[in-house]
Amino acid sequence: RDILYFNSIDSTNSKAKQLASDGKGEGTVIISEEQTKGRGRLGRNWVSPKGKGVWMSIIIRPDIQPIDASKITQVTAAAVSKSILELGIKNYIKWPNDIIINNKKVCGILTEMSGELNKINYIVIGIGINVNLDENEIPNDIKDIATSLKIESGKKVSRKQLVANIFNNFEELYEELLNKNEITHSIEICKENSAVLGKEIRVIFRNKEIRGKAVDLTDEGELLIENQEGKIQKIISGEVSIRG
Ligand code: BTN
CATH class of the missing domain: 3.30.930.10 (Bira Bifunctional Protein; Domain 2)
Structure with a gap:
């Protein structure tokens, strides 16, 4: 090495x-x-x-x-x-x-x-x-x-x-x-050590904005986001902003 x-x-x-x-x-x-x-x-x-x-x-x-x-x-x-x-x-x-x-x-x-x-x-x-x-x-x-x-x-x-x-x-x-x-x-x-779990966030993913609460990480490392309707979305990457 x-x-x-x-x-x-x-x-x-x-x-x-x-x-x-x-x-x-x-x-x-x-x-x-x-x-x-x-x-x-x-x-x-x-x-x-x-x-x-x-x-x-x-x-x-x-x-x-x-x-x-x-x-x-x-x-x-x-x-x-x-x-x-x-x-x-x-x-x-x-x-x-x-x-x-x-x-x-x-x-x-x-x-x-x-x-x-x-x-x-x-x-x-x-x-x-x-x-x-x-x-x-x-x-x-x-x-x-x-x-x-x-x-x-x-x-x-x-x-x-x-x-x-x-x-x-x-x-x-x-x-x-x-x-x-x-x-x-x-x-x-x-x-x-997560800065996002449990927080309301905004993610730009494939040019689309997703808003919701970051609820969990999967065993594969994807982020699970729950939107206002309670629907869970899984994203593999993106630019996250944590909302105030
Ligand atoms: C980011 O945008 O957050 C990624 C930054 C990565 C910087 C490191 S410094 C060492 C390595 N060489 C580079 O030119 N970039 C990465």
């Missing part, structure tokens, strides 16, 4: 995709002190200043169906959330792929997959955690929605310890998926 460490890079996800398509194997990690072109979901950029965060990507080649790839996001969110909690910092998973504290984002996950209809070639899991950014390092236009572990906990956090925790927890939870084709333990963590 390789860990490739960079001082500066455009994007660890871009690098990981390139290495994966060149044949780099399962478990390779790309980590960088800074990203000059960090990428977020929906084509957004991801601010990644030097030495202030965990900016990393993991290459995996799981023998699962592409349709089950979203399980990887749940496994990753659970691993990161548990790892932050092990540092004594309470945090919440905003399904499916954000980690928040005080309703502001501290971590985002960007999973990118390459494969065919029934075969995954590789998955790159990008993890961005705002660790030791100070208030003045959070750009003004995202001050209301972004924060860091240091800002929220009031103390500097060891990135080394955090990354070590993530490797350990990810390995354990990912093996459950590989060995048993289940993500029971990950889902348990996602439920325990």
Whole structure:
């Protein structure tokens, strides 16, 4: 298992995709002190200043169906959330792929997959955690929605310890998926640390807006939403906003 460490890079996800398509194997990690072109979901950029965060990507080649790839996001969110909690910092998973504290984002996950209809070639899991950014390092236009572990906990956090925790927890939870084709333990963590369960939410899914109460997560990691008529809808992914 390789860990490739960079001082500066455009994007660890871009690098990981390139290495994966060149044949780099399962478990390779790309980590960088800074990203000059960090990428977020929906084509957004991801601010990644030097030495202030965990900016990393993991290459995996799981023998699962592409349709089950979203399980990887749940496994990753659970691993990161548990790892932050092990540092004594309470945090919440905003399904499916954000980690928040005080309703502001501290971590985002960007999973990118390459494969065919029934075969995954590789998955790159990008993890961005705002660790030791100070208030003045959070750009003004995202001050209301972004924060860091240091800002929220009031103390500097060891990135080394955090990354070590993530490797350990990810390995354990990912093996459950590989060995048993289940993500029971990950889902348990996602439920325990959920920011959305029991709340009225709004989800944009396939260009449609769904409103209702988030009532449960399935064993597969889908979110169950109950609308005003009491009808339950199951969604596999989407952009969630928690209503006031
Ligand atoms: C999001 O929009 O919430 C996802 C953010 C993902 C950021 C991480 S940082 C490491 C990896 N490399 C990237 O370019 N993006 C991901």
